[in-house]
Amino acid sequence: MTESLVPLPSRLQDPLVNFYEYLRAEKGLSLHTQRNYKQQLETMAFQLVQLGIEDWSSVDAAWVRQLASKGMRDGMKASSLATRLSSLRAFFDFLILRGEIAANPAKGVSAPRKKRPLPKNLDVDEVNQLLEVDEDDPLAVRDRAIMELMYGAGLRLAELVNVDLKDIRTSRGELRVVGKGEKERKVPFAGQAVIWVEKWLRVRGQLSDPNESALFVSKLGGRISHRSVQKRMAEWGQKQAVSSHISPHKLRHSFATHMLESSQNLRAVQELLGHENISTTQIYTHLDFQHLAEVYDQAHPRARKKGRKE
Template sequence: MTAGESPLQPKVDAFLRYLRVERQLSPLTQASYAHQLTALVVIADDLGVAEWTQLDVSHVRSMATRSKRQGLQAASLALRLSALRSFLDFLVGRGELKANPAKGVSAPRNGRHLPKNMDVDEVDRLLDIDSTDPLAVRDRAMLEIMYGDGLRLAEMVNLDCGHIDLDAGEVRVVGKGNKERKLPLGKSAVAWLRHWLALREFFAPEDNAVFLAKTGKRISMRNVQKRFAEWGIKQGVESHVHPHKLRHSFATHMLESSGDLRAVQELLGHANLSTTQIYTHLDFQHLAQVYDAAHPRAKRGKS
């Protein structure tokens, strides 16, 4: 039986109309709900559920298990269960269900993925841009400040000329939650910012942005991502280069050199120390690899 032939489908259709007419959700969101609920209707039919009033917690758990067996990853499974909870809340609100059996069922947690970073040699290769082309000079300045201060992409794009004091070697950054922090600029970043700012006027600036597109407007985040990826290829960097990878590399290299977690937290603008602590795991992984490769007692059991 297809979802369209199922006795469960009319209630789903009513919910989708509610999302479209009353909630006025975007077409993309509506399509996502429809996709997830159609898949759930098929599974519910297979489980012998003829009416939504028959659905209980054990059914919901079975739906989650079957979805996982179909190859659904944790994030997609969480999305599917969220769609089911919203739909069943809708039925509860209409008095068609007494309680929502999906409330007590949660998707498995996503594993915490460690960020990937470049090693120092890769960063040096990436930053070895020696060109008089104004766009290349701009890109080198962006790469220098991104890696030199571990900025978020939005923080760098939103920099205005008044945020930078090259004589003092400082930059003022407005981060998440509109929180402001002051960061030191390294010598290389200062040098390339001076070089870029001397060329900036040729772009006929339309606002006070530090970094401009060819049009004279503030450069977009998408443009930065594209340019960084292109430079990674040009400079022979094996891994894909993107702005967040430079931020990760900054954090990892700072921790490896200083071991000062609190200082790195301040530099990155993390509200919670636990967010910064992920980089200690990266550092430990590196140390463990060195240990396994070099220490005689790590080779126990090997012939």
């Protein structure tokens, strides 16, 4: 980098040299770690010079936020930016230890959270392929009922496992679930989900303990566990030759995506999923741009309508 050929002002450089010696002699950090600290700190020091700062005591939280913003504009990953800010916090802690500054200006500045990638949803054909379970032994009937209900009602894994017999009304297509924060909601389900839950109820007694209240039970007779549901879904994905890994969350995500694509009703999908904030629903679901563009063209009063000449 050309900027590294220009010497730093001594009021920036000298404390850094002292810090590197501290890392080596007192902290005993590896050479690799020392080099990482040096690279991150000197990059920020040169950026401060460009901003007109030539003394570490002049750096406040606003300047640190500017450094973080520059890193983001330069395309740094959230994890890399977090490492950079961590180096700066450690350096300022050293200056406090030496009595050169009174407070750490980087303490309250954090990197943006690393975004967790959403699981790729199944398309409708893949869902149909997964759910074509035609075996009639009680475990297979139970597993199809579980998958049909999860996809049919968009349930969380914990919500499904905790459903009791008293919570479900197949005749009305209604299900009572207790979601996050112990919040209760009523969700509809219909079609294949109703058919397969009723099939399961007819054979449930072959597996269930006499006094078990859970809707879905294991082969040992008690309430099915989270791990068992995850394991059985993954196995059915392989058995049905679905190309992607199958998990409860992927079925819920697919439900949300397909419902939003078909209805374009974000508020309704929010209620169905049991999200407290609609922003969660917006992140959780996604529409492809072409679909959005078509909705826009059809709905916006000033948009070009289909059939209109260029």
